[in-house]
Amino acid sequence: MTSMKATPEPQADRSNAERYLRMYRQMVRIRTFEEQANQLYLTARMPGLTHMYSGEEAVAVGICEALTDTDRITSTHRGHGHCVAKGAEFRSMFCELLGKAEGYCRGKGGSMHIADQSHGNLGANAIVGGSMGIATGSALRAKLFGQDDVTVCFFGDGATAQGLLYEVMNMAALWKLPVIYACENNGYSEYTKTAEIAAGSLTARAEAFGIEAFRVDGQDVLAVNELAERLVARARRGEGPFFIELETYRYHGHHVGDINRDYYRSKEEETLWKTERDPIIRMRAWLVEQGIAAEAEIEAMNAQIRKDAEDAVAYAEAAPYPDPSEVDMHVFTDVLHATRIGA
Amino acid sequence: MTSMKATPEPQADRSNAERYLRMYRQMVRIRTFEEQANQLYLTARMPGLTHMYSGEEAVAVGICEALTDTDRITSTHRGHGHCVAKGAEFRSMFCELLGKAEGYCRGKGGSMHIADQSHGNLGANAIVGGSMGIATGSALRAKLFGQDDVTVCFFGDGATAQGLLYEVMNMAALWKLPVIYACENNGYSEYTKTAEIAAGSLTARAEAFGIEAFRVDGQDVLAVNELAERLVARARRGEGPFFIELETYRYHGHHVGDINRDYYRSKEEETLWKTERDPIIRMRAWLVEQGIAAEAEIEAMNAQIRKDAEDAVAYAEAAPYPDPSEVDMHVFTDVLHATRIGA
Amino acid sequence: MREITLSQAVNEALAEEMRRDPSVFILGEDVAEAGTPFKVLSGLVQEFGKDRVIDTPISEPGFMGLAVGAAMTGARPVVDIMFGDFLFLIMDQLCNQAAKTHYMSGGKLNVPLVVRTNLGATRRSAAQHSQSLQALVAHIPGLKVALPSSAYEAKGLLKTAIRDNNPVVIFEDKLMYQDKAPVPEEEYLIPFGQANIKREGRDITLIATSSMVQVAMKAAEALASSGISAEVIDPRTIVPLDEATLLASVKKTSRAIVIDEGHQSYGVTAEIASRLNEKAFYYLDAPVLRMGAMDVPVPFSPVLEDLTVPTPDRVAEAARRLCAGEMIHAA
Amino acid sequence: MREITLSQAVNEALAEEMRRDPSVFILGEDVAEAGTPFKVLSGLVQEFGKDRVIDTPISEPGFMGLAVGAAMTGARPVVDIMFGDFLFLIMDQLCNQAAKTHYMSGGKLNVPLVVRTNLGATRRSAAQHSQSLQALVAHIPGLKVALPSSAYEAKGLLKTAIRDNNPVVIFEDKLMYQDKAPVPEEEYLIPFGQANIKREGRDITLIATSSMVQVAMKAAEALASSGISAEVIDPRTIVPLDEATLLASVKKTSRAIVIDEGHQSYGVTAEIASRLNEKAFYYLDAPVLRMGAMDVPVPFSPVLEDLTVPTPDRVAEAARRLCAGEMIHAA
C-alpha cells in the first residue's frame, strides 16, 4: 500500500488555474445542493429520506476531475456528490429528489437511484456494495470492445464487508480491467465504527488479490486529484485495476433523519473534522494564498452557486409530477405499459 | 504466511505409534471406500455422479486426527474423505451413496450431502463455498456458549472465489472465533487451473483480514497433523481463527464421469503426483522404516479394510430403499408428512 | 387491555424469549446500540449484552450463513435483515442451506432459526427498499412464513417462530412499526397455520395478509354501508396455510378476493386463489379475484408509488363488482 | 427436416448470434475449453476466442454483476449459470439490479442480458442440483422468462432472448440436452409471448412448460386411447404470458390442468391457474388443476425422487377424473 501524504502546501501550477477553480466550484456546488436538499427535508417538502455527502466533496470531485464524460462511475446511497461531480445539473437532480417528471429518472429513482447516463454516471444504488459488479462489468466491456474509458467504483468502508467486492476484484485483477475501486472511508457504516466491522487492513485486502492499493487524505482535493489523474492514465493504458482508500468524514447523520447521534460519535469529533479538515475551506484558503482567486471572486462564485441552487429548487417544486400512466412504463424497453392486457 | 516444510524424515515418537497407525489406516480406508464407489459407478450400480477424494487423503486425515467427536467439520462436494476421517462407518456411507434407508441421511442426501451428525460432520455441500458460513456459525455458537470445540471448514481452491469466504473470515477475525479454514488446493476447480481463477495469493487474502495463515504439503500426513494439532489447540484457547492452504492433488477426474481430461491436465502430471507424492505410499514406507509396522502387518490391515469395504457394499446393495411414504417426511421437524392435507 | 406499538411488541417477544432460553441470540446490522434503524430492538443490548445482540458487518450472506451453522449446532439465532429487499442477498444460505438441511440429512440435523425482516411500499423508499418478497420464500419447501398484521400477531407469531425447530421467515410491515394494538400483558403464543377471522360476514370473503389486513378491514366497513357483508380473514402464516378456515368461509360466502402486498403475478394471491378454486370450485358464484401490488418495480415518486398497492377503495370497488356479478370477462 | 439435440440447438443459437453481433459474449464457469459440464458450448471458444467465451472463477454473484455492468454500457452478455439452483446466489444482482435498472432510471439505462440456466429433477443430483426455480424470477417485474420445451424452442427462444433489450432468464431442461428434435437449417426466431398449441383437442387443455410438455404430450396420447381429446399448449414464455391463447383453449374445452416442474405451492401453476379462473370462470366445468413438483426438497434416492415430479400417468389419471367430474372436494 502506498500512502499518499499531501505535500502540505503544494505550489500552484498556473496553467492549471481553471482546473483548480473548477474543483473548488464543484465542491461548493455539492455542499450547496445538499444544504437545499436538507432544507427540503426539514420542511417536509421532500418525500422519503436522503443520505448527505457533505464533508466528502473532495473525494468525488478530486476523482471525477480526472475523468471524461465517456468514463463511467458507479455511485452509492450517498450519491449526490458523485452525481454533481460527474457533471449533473441541479434542476434535473432536484426534480428527481422531489419525484418530478423532469428528474434524471423521471422521478422513478429518487435520491437513492439517481443516475445520469449522459455524463457516464451509471447510478446510485440502495444496495450497499450493489454496484461493485456493475462498475467492474463496465470495465470488462471497455476491455472487450477495445475502448479506453475507465470506470470508477465508489463505495463506503462499510461496503467492504460485502463478499461481492472480493469476487469482482479477483476478476478485475485476473483480467487487468480498467477499473478503480474508490473506498470512501468515512469511519462509519450507519451507526457503527469501521474498526468494529472491518478486520485487518482494507488496502491489504486489495493487495492480496494483486491489486495496487493506495491510501490518501480524502479531505485534500489536490492530493486526491493528483493520485486519480495518475491512476486513471495508467488504467487507460491497461495497467489497472487499482484500489484507493480515501480517509474522509460525513458531516451529517447517516441520513437526514439521524439527528441524535451522540451514542455513536461525539460532537467534538464532528467539530474537529468540520473546522480543521474541511476540504472547501482548505481549498479556498489555498486558492487565495496562491493568488489564483481573490476572496471577492470566490464570494461571487459561491453566491452564484447558491442562486443557481435556489432557482433549481423553485423550478423543481413547480415542476409537474409524472402522469399516472407512467407508473407501468419503463418496466420493459419494448412494452409501453407493462400491466395492460396483452403485456 | 508461514510455510510448513515437512522435515523430510521425521523421527517417529514411539508413544504415538497408535496414532500413526490410525492415520495410515484412515487414509487407506478412504482410498478403499472410493475404489468401491468408483466400481459401483462404472458398473452402473450407483445413482448419479460422485466426486472422488483419492489423492487428498492426508489432508482430511491429518486434520481430523487432531479433532474430537465434539469438534465439528463442514465438508464439500468431494466429501467422502472428510466423512471417513471424521469417524463414519462404511455401511451407512455406502447405503447413502446408493440411496438406501439405512444411509446416514436415509438416502435423501447422497454423496453430495452426506453428513454424520454423531461424529460432528455437519455435512457435504453441493454449493461450492456453501458451508463456509455454517462452519463459522458453528464456531460462533461455541464461543457464545462457552464451549471449547473447534470447527474446521474444508473447501477447495476454486471455492476461494466465493465472496462468502471473505465475509465470514472478516467476522471470524473480528470475533476471534475457533474456526480453521482448510483450503484444499488441488490445483484445479473442475476443468480450470487455479492460476487462471485466483489472482494474488490465497494466504495473503486471509492475512489481510488479520488471520494467521499457513501453507503445508497436503501429501504429508505427519506435517498436516503436526500443524493441525497446534492450531486446534490454539483455537481452543481462543487464539483463532486460522487459515491453512494444503497443497494436494485429486487422482480422478473432477467427478467419476470426467474421463478424458487431457485438454486440461496431462497424464504426466497425474503420474508424477501418484508415484512421487502419494500420501499412503509415503506413510507406509515411513512406518516400515521407523519400525512401527512390518510390511506383513500393513498388508493384513489393508486386506481387512478391503474386506470391510466389500462387505459394506454387499450389505448396502441388499439393503432396502426408503419406503415411498418417506418422500414428504423430514421437510419440517414437526410435521410427519408435509404434503398431506392439513400440512 | 393495554395498547403497544408493533415495534414494542417485537421487542417484548424477543426479550421474553431471550430470557426464557439462553440459546436465543440476535444477529444483524446495527441491532445493538442503534437498535436497528427502525429502533425496534432498542434496549435489548442493555439487558442481554453484546454477546447476544450482535452487530455484524454489512455481510448479509455471511451472517445468514453463520446463523445456519449456529442453529445446526444448538443455538437459536434470530437474524435481522434490515429491509426485505435484502433477502435476495441471503437466498442461497436461506433456500439452499437452511431450508433443505433437515430433509437432506434425513431428519438428523435441525436448523431452528428465524429471519426477521419486513415488507411494504409507500414509504418513498424506491425500488430496492420497498419490496414484499414473501412469495419467494413461501415457494421453497422447508421454510415457514409468517406475516403478522398487527402488534398482537407480531408478538405471538415471533415467539412461536423462535420456538419452532425449523427455519422461519417473518415479515413485519415497516409502515406499521408505530401502530398500536391491544396486546395482553400475559404471555401468549399464536400457533402457526391458524387463520384469524377478523370480521365475520356473509357475502364475500376478503383474505388479506400483513399490511393488507387493515386495507381489507377498511374496505369491509365501506362495504357494510353499501349493504355488503364482508368476512375478513388473516391467514397469519402462509406456510403452513390454514386452508380449512379459508375454504369454510368461501363455501359460505361464495365469493372471495385475496389481497397481498407482494407483486401480483406469480405471487401469494395466486396460490391462495388457486387453492380456493381447486377445493371450493362448486361453491363459487364468481371467480376468486386477486389484488397484489402492481407488477412494476416500486417507483419513488409518491404520485406513482401510491398507485401500485391495493387500497380500501379499490378493494371495496372490486368487491362490489364481484357481488354484482360484473366480473364476467369477455374473450 | 434435420434433427439436432437441444444441446446443439443452444450451441447454434449462440454461434449465430455471436457471428451476427460482436457485442454478444458468454460469461460463466468452465464455458471455454470445457464447453460447460454439459458440453453445450463445445467449440464456441475455438471460433470466438477467449475474449468472447470467458471462463470465470466460481463467483456467481460477481460475474452476474459484471454482466449487468457490461450490459448497461453496450454489451450483450450471456451468463451461464451451471445449475438453476445457483440462481439463489445471483438473486440480488438479477432482481435488485438487472430487473429494476431500466425502470429506476426512468427508461434511460437498458440491461440487455441473458441468463442461461437449467431446471429439472430425476437426474439423481439431490436437493441443490435439481430445482426448477422459474417461479421466483417470474415474480420479479422487469425480467422475462423463457422455458423452451425442445431443441426447436431452445434455439428460437435463445436467439430472441439475446436480441431482447431486457434481462431474460432462460431455463433449459438439463435432462433434455441429448434429446433431438427437427430444427430448420434456416434462421428463425420465436417471439416471446406466443404460446404453441402442440396438439389440438376438445375435452381438456393441458398447459405444460419445459420438461412437462413431453409429459403432457404422452398423457394426451394415453387419454386419446380412452376417448378423451386433450389439447396441449406450451406457453414457451411465462413472462410475457400468452393469456389469449390459453384462455381461448380453455373456453373451448372447459377444463384445464397446468403442469410445471417447479414446486407446486406458490409456483408457476398457481399463476396460470389463477388467470384462467379469473378470466374464464364462467366457461369452466371443473376447477383448473395444478400439477407441480411435490413441495419437498428433491431427494437423492431414486425411489423417492421419481415420486416428486408429474408423470404422464399421473397427468392422464387427473385428466380422466376431471373429465369424469370427480374433482368435487368434500369440505
Ligand SMILES: Cc1ncc(C[n+]2csc(CCOP(=O)(O)OP(=O)(O)O)c2C)c(N)n1
Ligand atoms: C445490502 C444492504 N445492507 C444494508 C443496507 C443498509 N445500509 C444503508 S447505508 C449502510 C451503511 C453503509 O456504510 P458505508 O458503506 O461505510 O457507506 P456510508 O454510509 O458511510 O457512506 C447500511 C448498512 C443496505 N442499503 N444494503
Ligand SMILES: Cc1ncc(C[n+]2csc(CCOP(=O)(O)OP(=O)(O)O)c2C)c(N)n1
Ligand atoms: C455455487 C456453485 N457453483 C458451481 C458449482 C459447480 N462446481 C462443482 S465443484 C466445482 C469446482 C470446485 O473447485 P474446488 O473448490 O477447487 O474443489 P475441488 O473440486 O477441486 O475439490 C464447481 C465449479 C457448484 N457446485 N456450486
Ligand SMILES: [Mg+2]
Ligand atoms: Mg462509511
Ligand SMILES: [Mg+2]
Ligand atoms: Mg480444487
